[in-house]
Every structure is written in C-alpha cells, then in structure tokens.
Amino acid sequence: MHTGGIIVIGNEILSGKTRDENSPYLAGELRNLGVDVRKISVIPDDLDLISNEVRQFSKAYDYVFTTCGVGPTHDDLTMDGIAMAFGRKTHRHPELESTLRQYYSQNLVDGNLRMADIPGGARLIGGTGRWFPTIAVENVYIFPGVPEILRRKFERIKEMFRDAPFHLREIYLQADEGQIADLLHRVLAEFPELLLGSYPYFDNPVYSIKLTLESKDAAYVEEAHAMLLAELRKIDLIPIEL
Amino acid sequence: MHTGGIIVIGNEILSGKTRDENSPYLAGELRNLGVDVRKISVIPDDLDLISNEVRQFSKAYDYVFTTCGVGPTHDDLTMDGIAMAFGRKTHRHPELESTLRQYYSQNLVDGNLRMADIPGGARLIGGTGRWFPTIAVENVYIFPGVPEILRRKFERIKEMFRDAPFHLREIYLQADEGQIADLLHRVLAEFPELLLGSYPYFDNPVYSIKLTLESKDAAYVEEAHAMLLAELRKIDLIPIEL
DSSP, X not given: OOEEEEEEEOHHHHXXXXXXXXXXXXXXXXXXXTOEEEEEEEEOSOHHHHHHHHHHHHHHOSEEEEESOOSSSTTOOHHHHHHHHTTOOEEEOHHHHHHHHHHHGGGOOHHHHGGGEEETTOEEESOOSSSOOEEEETTEEEEOSOHHHHHHHHHHHGGGGOOSOOEEEEEEESSXXXXXXXXXXXXXXXXXXXXXXXXXXXXXXXXXXXXXXXESOHHHXXXXXXXXXXXXXXXXXXXXXX | OOEEEEEEEOHHHHTTSSOOOHHHHHHHHHHHTTOEEEEEEEEOSOHHHHHHHHHHHXXXXXXXXXXXXXXXXXXXXXXXXXXXXXXXXXXXXXXXXXXXXXXXXXXXXXXXXXXGEEETTOEEESOOSSSOOEEEETTEXXXXXXXXXXXXXXXXXXXXXXXXXXXXXXXXXXXXXXHHHHHHHXXXXXXXXXXXXXXXXXXXXSXXXXXXXXXXXXXXXXXXXXXXXXXXXHTTOOOOOO
16 A cells, blocks of 8 residues: 655645645545545745655655645745755756746746756656646655646646555444444454544534445455444444435 | 644545645634644544654644544544643543533433543633533643534634734735746845745636735835835836735
C-alpha cells in the first residue's frame, strides 16, 4: 500500500480568507486510486517552514503533493522551499521559459519568467502546454493553488498513482454510539486489520450513526461486515436502508 | 500577538469521505479575534500520532484547538492522545459523569460514560449542560467534530482569545501577477512588517488579482496602501471598485 501526504502552502487559508478546495479534492481522488493519505498540513508562505515540512513529508510518505505558492510574486515560495528541502537551488528551465515566452509574446515582463524557475533535477511530467506539465522533485508533486488548474493537471497524471483499491461497506443506524461501542471492539478483536469508522450525526432525520468498514482485501471486509450485522442483531439494531 | 494551531483528528477527512468544515470556521473566527493561526494539521485516529502532534503544537503556539475524536467508540482517541502528550492519564470526571447520567437516564449504557473520561488536570470552561463545557488541558482546547456543536461551544468561550485586531485593505486588479511582482517587492522593502498577499483568479470576469494588505497597526496598513496605489499608478494600473 502506498501512502501520501498533502501540504497546502498559503497564508490565505490560515487566515480564513480563502477556503482550501484542493486538499479535499486530492484526498478523495487519492483514496479512490487506492493511496492511503496519512497527513494534510496547511502552512504559511515561509521558506524555512515549507522546506522543513517538505523534507519531513518526503521521508514519511511515498507521495507528497503540494498546492499553492507557484506564481511570480514575493509570496510564491513553494519552488524555493522545495529546492531548499532537498539541498538544491532553483534554476530557469529552458523548456518552461520558452512556453512562457510564447504565451505572453510581446506582453512578457521579467516577472513572468519567474514561473520558469524550478528546483534543479526536477522532472516535467504529464504533457506540455501552458498549464502543463506538472513539476516533480523526488517524490514531491507540485500543484498550483487555483482549483480548476490543479484538477486539470492532476487528471493528466493520476494513473501513475493507482494502487489496489480500498473496499468499502457502510452501515447506517438509528442509535447512540454508546450502545455499539462494545460490539465494535469485539469486531475489531476478530478483524484487527479492518479500518472501522463510527460517525455520529445529530441533525439527520433518518440515521444517527454511519459505520464504515474498509480494507484492501474485499473478502475480509465482507466477513467483518457479516459479523458486525450479527452483533447488531443481538441487540436488536437493524441497519437502515438508504 | 498570540498564535494558534488547529489539529483535525480523523480518518474520515484524510480518506475524503467527510469534508472538514471545522478548520475553515475556526481559522476565520480566530483571525477575526486577532489570533494568528500558524498551522492546521489533519492526522489519523492514532494514539501516537495524536500525542506527538499535540505535544509539538502545544510548544509551538499559544493556543491549540483540536476537533473530532471525542465520542465513545474505539476510534475516539483524542482524550487519550492529549493525556499522553502531557504525560498524564485519563480519569472519569465526576461532574461530566453526572451530566451524562442525567442526560441518558434509564437508557444509559457503560459506553456512554466513556465521554466523561478526560485527561487529569483538565479544566472545564464555558458553562455547563449537555454539550458544554469545553475541556481544556494546558493550552489545548478540545472540540468535537460535529460542526454545529463545535460552533456552539466555540461561541461560548471565544472572547477569552480576543486580541488586537488585524487591519485589512484589499485591492482588486485586472492584470497579470508578473506585471506587479517588482512593485510589490518595492512596497515590502519600505514596509517589511506588512502582511502582503497576491492572489490570482483565472475565471473571474471582473478582476484577475486580489491584493491583501494587513497589519495590527492600522496606520502602517494605510501608509503601505497609499504607496502601493502610487506604484500601481506609475504603470497605469487602476484598482477596480467592487
């Protein structure tokens, strides 16, 4: 199983001005691809903080995804921070420079070319053109903050992350979590590798608990699901069909 | 200036099943209160990971806020993780136990009482009753994951975090960020303490850049704002009135 980590770089998220649309999107997509996302961090536009976080994530997880901070202005420090994390420098990449020169044509100003400055040894993946490719350094994949562009870029390369899928079963109940705490422990004692979640809902008229059972082993999920249903029957709890 | 950190504990966020509504809410509220949120982490329901993250955040920031993981089931490990972070144990709190006994009355099962198990030396703040108080250990404030309940609890205690406010000015432009990168550097050279953000928009018909100028010193923001407008005029860029 491959693991992933997501780093969101941006004061605008931390100050509540902008809502982070990217980490929920990436988390959902990566889960569907079979990748186990282990951590999401939101950090400020600060060179040392970016560098430290990237270094830690890169060691801890198989894949690291960063979003935001890749434009031409003073607060776009992602490329410098990632270069620093790996003890490298940024340099102007000729292919990106020529793409930018073509795009801006006679309107080009020096500032635009900053977007061609990427860490040494970076790879360009997923095709060419104005918004593509995606830039990767070691196991770190660098995405912009604009959600539409991030999605377009991720769609282009996502198959490279595909892994064995997670199998999911859900059970909805009208009950109090306290009633089922013990039986969930019994199921986990039998199925220690099961990913079992129990989520209360306080304003849903139909159900008050959602249980999720997951594993990469489909048969394991089915056996655990059967045991859980049997345990629920013992205390007269019938799952709600949605 | 006081700093803050937010820790979201929950596999359901990392797997993309549930969207985290709480950290955007807390980040926005804390900013309005004048608190500088420096980091948001989303981590799994894992005792060691919770304990480590809480210990690090507690040292690094003035206030730490946790959400999720405070129910009665096996995946509710927040209280144990926070106790562990401070080298304490959880114990059954008599006041919380009696609130729970009253609430559940004859429907009470043992599982319900797990919600009265809190770290030794924890403080109960913000009043009494079923959903209140908020439990705090050292500088860590513990909130549930259900957004409505979190909000009600936070509203009750938020004034204790109030600090000098941030002053904010915004400028909207129809331009390319590359055009203004240099003049933003000049403004920052004059106003090094300014919190200056530049955010591109690719699908807004009215403006393509939002600039944000912030400081706790209102006069400083106004002076920086005046200089920035003068710099924009030099390259014939007129802010857009919204």
